[in-house]
Amino acid sequence: MNNQDSKPPITRRSVLMAAAAVSAGTALQSCAPPGDQPIAKQTPKSHDLDFDVIVIGGGFAGVTAARELGVEGKRVLLLEARPRLGGRTFTGNFQGKKVEFGGSAVHWIQPHVFAEMQRYGKGFEEVPLVDLDATNVMLSSGEIKRISPSEFGEAYDSARIAFCAGSKELFPRPYSPFFKPGVLELSNVSAADHMESLGLNELQKATLNAELTLYGGAPPDEFSYTSFLKIYALAAWDYYVFSDSEKRYKISDGGTLGLCQAILDHSGAEVRLGKVVAKVHQDQNAIRVETTDGQTVSAKAAVITVPTKVYDDIDFTPGLSNEKREFIANAEMCDGACLFVRFKQNLGNTFSFCDDPNPFTAIQTEYFDDDFGTIVKVTLGRQSLIDLNDHDAVSAVMKRLFPKAEIEAISSYNWATDPFSRQAWPSYRVGWFSKYKEMAKPEGRLFFAGGATADGWHAYIDGAVESGIRAGREVRQALAEESASTGAS
Amino acid sequence: MTGLKQTALFRSLLAAVTLWLIAGCSADLIEETASNPLETKQVTADWIAVKQSATDSTLERGQRMFQMCAGCHGLAEGEFSPGGPSLYGVAGRNVGSIDGFPYTQAMANKPEVWSVEHMNTFIAAPQSVYPGTSMAYTGLNNPEDRAALIAFIASKSPL
Numbered sequence: 001m002n003n004q005d006s007k008p009p010i011t012r013r014s015v016l017m018a019a020a021a022v023s024a025g026t027a028l029q030s031c032a033p034p035g036d037q038p039i040a041k042q043t044p045k046s047h048d049l050d051f052d053v054i055v056i057g058g059g060f061a062g063v064t065a066a067r068e069l070g071v072e073g074k075r076v077l078l079l080e081a082r083p084r085l086g087g088r089t090f091t092g093n094f095q096g097k098k099v100e101f102g103g104s105a106v107h108w109i110q111p112h113v114f115a116e117m118q119r120y121g122k123g124f125e126e127v128p129l130v131d132l133d134a135t136n137v138m139l140s141s142g143e144i145k146r147i148s149p150s151e152f153g154e155a156y157d158s159a160r161i162a163f164c165a166g167s168k169e170l171f172p173r174p175y176s177p178f179f180k181p182g183v184l185e186l187s188n189v190s191a192a193d194h195m196e197s198l199g200l201n202e203l204q205k206a207t208l209n210a211e212l213t214l215y216g217g218a219p220p221d222e223f224s225y226t227s228f229l230k231i232y233a234l235a236a237w238d239y240y241v242f243s244d245s246e247k248r249y250k251i252s253d254g255g256t257l258g259l260c261q262a263i264l265d266h267s268g269a270e271v272r273l274g275k276v277v278a279k280v281h282q283d284q285n286a287i288r289v290e291t292t293d294g295q296t297v298s299a300k301a302a303v304i305t306v307p308t309k310v311y312d313d314i315d316f317t318p319g320l321s322n323e324k325r326e327f328i329a330n331a332e333m334c335d336g337a338c339l340f341v342r343f344k345q346n347l348g349n350t351f352s353f354c355d356d357p358n359p360f361t362a363i364q365t366e367y368f369d370d371d372f373g374t375i376v377k378v379t380l381g382r383q384s385l386i387d388l389n390d391h392d393a394v395s396a397v398m399k400r401l402f403p404k405a406e407i408e409a410i411s412s413y414n415w416a417t418d419p420f421s422r423q424a425w426p427s428y429r430v431g432w433f434s435k436y437k438e439m440a441k442p443e444g445r446l447f448f449a450g451g452a453t454a455d456g457w458h459a460y461i462d463g464a465v466e467s468g469i470r471a472g473r474e475v476r477q478a479l480a481e482e483s484a485s486t487g488a489s
Numbered sequence: 490m491t492g493l494k495q496t497a498l499f500r501s502l503l504a505a506v507t508l509w510l511i512a513g514c515s516a517d518l519i520e521e522t523a524s525n526p527l528e529t530k531q532v533t534a535d536w537i538a539v540k541q542s543a544t545d546s547t548l549e550r551g552q553r554m555f556q557m558c559a560g561c562h563g564l565a566e567g568e569f570s571p572g573g574p575s576l577y578g579v580a581g582r583n584v585g586s587i588d589g590f591p592y593t594q595a596m597a598n599k600p601e602v603w604s605v606e607h608m609n610t611f612i613a614a615p616q617s618v619y620p621g622t623s624m625a626y627t628g629l630n631n632p633e634d635r636a637a638l639i640a641f642i643a644s645k646s647p648l
Contacts, residue, residue, distance in 0.1 A: 082623045083591045084572050092560040092571050101560060257571075274591030276621060292621065293594040389557065389629050409556035418625035419616065 046483065047286075049298040051077045053475055054289050055269070056277050057305035059087015060256075060464035061449040061471070063264040064116075065303045068472025070267030074479070077297060078269045079289065081276040081420045084257075085264065088307065088421050088451075089461060091255035094340045094411050097367060097375060098255055101338050101413035103425060103461050107245035109235060110462035112469065113259075117251060120262035125252035128365050133348030136363075136401055137206050140355040144400065145203065152207070152351070159204035160211070160239050163195060164232040171233035175455045178434065183226050190430045191228055192221035210353035213381035214361045215459065216427050217334025217416075227433040227458070234456055245460075247364065256461065276420075279315045280304070282445045300479055303471045305449045305464075308332045308439065309422035316446075323438040331432035331439075332452060336424025337383035339412040340366070340375055341398060343405040347374040352401055359385035360397055373408060388412040425459045426452035440467070442478070447471045528602075529581060535605040536580040536643050543640035551641025554634050557626070564645050573624060579603050580646040584619075595621030608642070609635050 055066045058080030066076045084090070090101040106124065108114045117123070135152035137145045147155075170186075173179045191212040200208065209220055215231070216223025235242035251259050264271065279290040280302060287302040306314070311328045319325070339360070352363040361381040368374040380386075386393055395407050415424035428436065440453035449471035454463030543551075555564070561572030568575065574590045584599035584607075585592045592598075596619050601607055611618045612635050614628040629635050 081593060082572070083574070083593075090560075090572060093569070094560060095556070099560075272591075274593050274597070274623070276593050276595075291594070293597070387630065389627060390631065391553065391634070392631075409553060411556045411560045413560060414625055414627060417627045419621065420623060420625075 047300060049286050049300060051075045051270075051297065051299040052301070052479065053077075054079065054287060054297060054299040054302045055305065056280075056289065056302060057087060057450070058082070058085040058260075058264070058271070058273070059089065059305060059450075060113075060260060060263075060461050061305040061451065061468040062087065062303070063260050063267065064465045064468025065305065065447075065449050065472045065475075066269040066468075067263050067267040068469055069475060070269050072476055074476075076267060076269035077299065078264070078267075078271045079275040079277060079291065079297075080271070080273050083273050085260050085271075085273075086257055087305075087464070088415060088425065089256035089260065090413060091257035092413070095342045095375065095409055099340055099366065099375070099377070100250060100256055101340075102256070102415065104250045104256060105246050105460060106249055106251055106462070107241075109241055109245055110457050110460060112456075112465035113460070113462040116259060116263060116465055120259060120266075121253070122259050122262070123252040124249045126249055127247070128349040128368070129248050129351065131349060132351050134350045136350070136352035137203055137210075138352065138354035138358050138360075138401065139202065139206050140209070140357065142358060142400075145206075147203070149351075151203070155201070155203035156207040156211075156353070157239050159198075159200055159208035160232070160242070162198050162200065162204075163208055164229055164237070164239070164242075167229045167233040168237045170226065171230050171237075174230055174233040177226075177230050177455065184434050186226050187224075187434045188431050189225045190221045191216065191223040191225045192219070194225045195220065206355040207353045210355045210361050210381075213356040214336075214379060215381075217336040217381050217424050218427070218429070219356055219382075222333060222429055224428040224430050224433040227428045230433075231457065231459065277306075277314055279317070280446070281317045287445045300482070301445045301447060301475050303447045303449055303468075303475060305468070305471075307421050307423055307450065308426070308452050310420060313419075321438070321441070321443060323435070324441075324443075327432065327435055327438050331429055331435065332423055332427060333429050334423040334425055334427045335380075335382045335384055335416045337380045337388060337412060337414040337416055339378040339380065339388060339394070339410065341378065341394070341410050342408040343374045343376070343402065344408050345373055345405050346370045347376075347402060347405055350374075350376065354401075356382065357385055358397075359383070360401075363401065374405070383414055383416050388414055426450070426454075426463070427459060428452075440470070442474055445478075447474050447478075532581045532602050532604045533648060536646060537648050539605055539640050540643035540646070540648055543644060547637050547640045548644055550634070551637035551639070551644070554629070554638040555641050557629075558638075561624075564642070566647075576642060577645075578647060579608075580643060580648055593621055593623050595619045595623075605639060605643075608639055612638065 052074040053069050053076050055062045055078045058078055066078050070076045089103045092101050106113050132149040135147055135149045170180050170183050178184055212220040215228055232242055235245050276292040277289055278292045281288045286298050288296055288298045290296045308328055346368050350365045354360045359380055360378045362379045363376050366375045366377045391410055394410055415421045440448050449467035451458050451463040454466045456466055457463040563570035563575045566577045574587050582603050584601045585596040612629050615622055615624045615626055
């Protein structure tokens, strides 16, 4: 289809699509903005294209970019491959509880997502984490150290403080990460290289190595040291704030989906779910996007927000810059996944780190009481170390950590094998953090967002929102300049 | 799992497969649409055979397996289905055929029917059967687990 009308015709299929999306609770087709905040009236088109802007990807970067443009009166189409919104966040169900299978961490020190939570009236939901009852450290050998929470905290906190000791000097302005030239000089230092220089004891090393494996989604010898230091600097160079910002708070009132939907509702964008982008073609006058079902839509500009590893599945003509292609091929590697396990017994408030190459990198209690038992959330830095669909294999590891507990249910989401993410959270390989800005540079009518392009919290929802705001600004400026030069309204 | 439970599970699986074979199901069936009433009836008979032969232990195991699906898929009528199509009524349904659900092109309006055999093949390797599907699940390798899961879905299906 190459629809040249300003609005697609209302067909039985389009009505059914919208109805189904609403019933699934995931689509957000809403021309009506929330509350009393009407979007700007859409400006009449000054061109014969289908839309002003096409946004590819319905995660936080995509919906934010759509909102930034929609409220300015731009006609926006958002294309999402999955049947739901959220990208690498996913509010789902487990044993009757609302859980986040993907990115979930938010904090008031993360300015972009906090502002969105304020704007749409979303609060914080606290996970247990504080006042732990039990803590475990599984060493790389597989040996389990059952230590008190105070011993655990002492090892973990002191190791991070030592590891991040240079963060204030290197990142006095973390949103300008290369403000200090020393950062670029350390480009080829891996997290493992730096850790080895610190002389840590066994427990310090195990907890820190697990943390770094989690952030890298890879063994720490592949993971950029300075990219981790930047995140620590963003957390006000403070280990306590850092811990809270990464583990302690989720979004209440509908979870990540609730916030994502609120942002998109505000945009007034048209949403098409289940649309896998196959080709993106640009010429002097327009962008044309073709989906795998053979449909083509056109616009003045497009914002690409897909995860870095998914770019290879899209045929760009003309091709992307060499710098981008090199970044796509080499920069990211995050092999992460998420697993929830329910135990019949109340295990209390627990936290465990399992050092690489044990697969269950971090295990954190999410719910616990005598009637329900316990749900733990497992975040895997390296999902390829285990078959998450093999209950016997998962149970065997869990049995070692919690020998008296009986497993009631297991559920997982494997972001590394999801064809529409191909990786979990953004993380930079050694030598590639210094080049992340290449992925953000506009190319003609193409603009780029996504957590990996963020100056700030690149591994978080906050970074995705930041990138959507930036891409929205770039598109607005470009279209305004074009209008001014052509005399169009 | 104990050897006793394994034996029971194999017996139930064997019973289901035997009934399916007796019913004359052909592998070619999965290539047919449900538009042929006789073939539709056959597919439904397969699901009914699985449902009727499932033991309690098989269903218990299948329910545990289904927790992996429940994050995305509802199974009861009208149940919220946050990340994929509802599996209510999937037994005997055409693949990718829920009106209005935003399937990707990889799964939309396919000619195959969700027979017992096709479901078994799909669950083992979803992305191999329908490359490009948005279903992120990589596959259940253990055939006993798949049999139990299918039996559980059958037990909750309006057959």
